[in-house]
Amino acid sequence: MQSQMNQVNIGAHEIMECHEVLSCMINGVNQFQLLQQHCQDQNLQNILQNQLSFMTNEYTAFVNTLQQKGNQGQLQSLQTSMKTTPTYGIKMNGVPEAPNASLNQLNDRDVASLMLGTHKSGAVMKMHAxxxxxxxxxxxxxxxxxxxxxxxxxxxxxxxxxxxxxQVPTFDQATTNAMIKSYQPNALYSNQQQTF
Structure with a gap:
């Protein structure tokens, strides 16, 4: 009887999805820990440390909920400190990109790029799950x-x-306007009240 009370009611497919996500979360935390030593910019160090702390807490909340220990069920939303306006356009910096010859060559651009890739793949994997x-x-x-x-x-x-x-490449204004104007709202439903 006691063993039945501690059982988690979850399907096989779901447990496999959770397994994949949790493994990905562990890899992300481990990767961020490795990247810490390569940060030179204090702002990037702060972003990395805050995100690492957030990721670790989120992982723990998932495990506790999955194991029915905390039954928390809700995650915190991320609060970011960056409030800037994006810069659009391409400026050639004269330095072509290539893989580093050794780990000692990792710089802030590499660290930030690895962080970005981790979050992008995590978002896709978690939404799929x-x-x-x-x-x-x-x-x-x-x-x-x-x-x-x-x-x-x-x-x-x-x-x-x-x-x-x-950097954010852009089209010329005529191309941008032509593409934006190639779509129109659906007149059939836009002026009708929905009744249920």
Whole structure:
């Protein structure tokens, strides 16, 4: 009887999705720990440390909820400190990108790029898992965690954009306007009240 009370009611497919996500979360935390020693910029160090702390707490909340220890069921939203306006356009910096010859060559651009890649892949993996989960509490947590990854990616991207590490190419204004104007609202439903 006692063993039945401690059982977690979750499907095989769901447990495999959670296993993949939790493994990815562990890898992300481990990677961020490795990257700490390569940060030179104090601002990037702060971003990395705050995100590492957030990621570690989020992992613990997932494990506790999955194991029904804390039954927390909700994750915190990420609060970012970066409030900048993106810089658009490409400026040739004259330094072509190439893989580093050794680990000792990692610089702040490399660290930020690795952080960004971790969050982008985490967001995709977690959203995919959320679409497969049937437990509403775990699904909501997974969705919030995917959003948190997206927010951490954006925070990292803003730092990279500000430093010129991640530039935003643009079309000429005529092409941009032509593409934007190629779509129109749906007139059939836009003026009707929805009644249920």
């Amino acid at each position: 959320a679409l497969e989960l049937t437990d509403s509490q775990m699904r909501e947590m997974m969705t919030q965690s995917a959003k948190n990854c997206a927010d951490q990616a954006y925070e990292t991207w803003m730092y990279m954009n500000q430093k010129g590490y991640y």
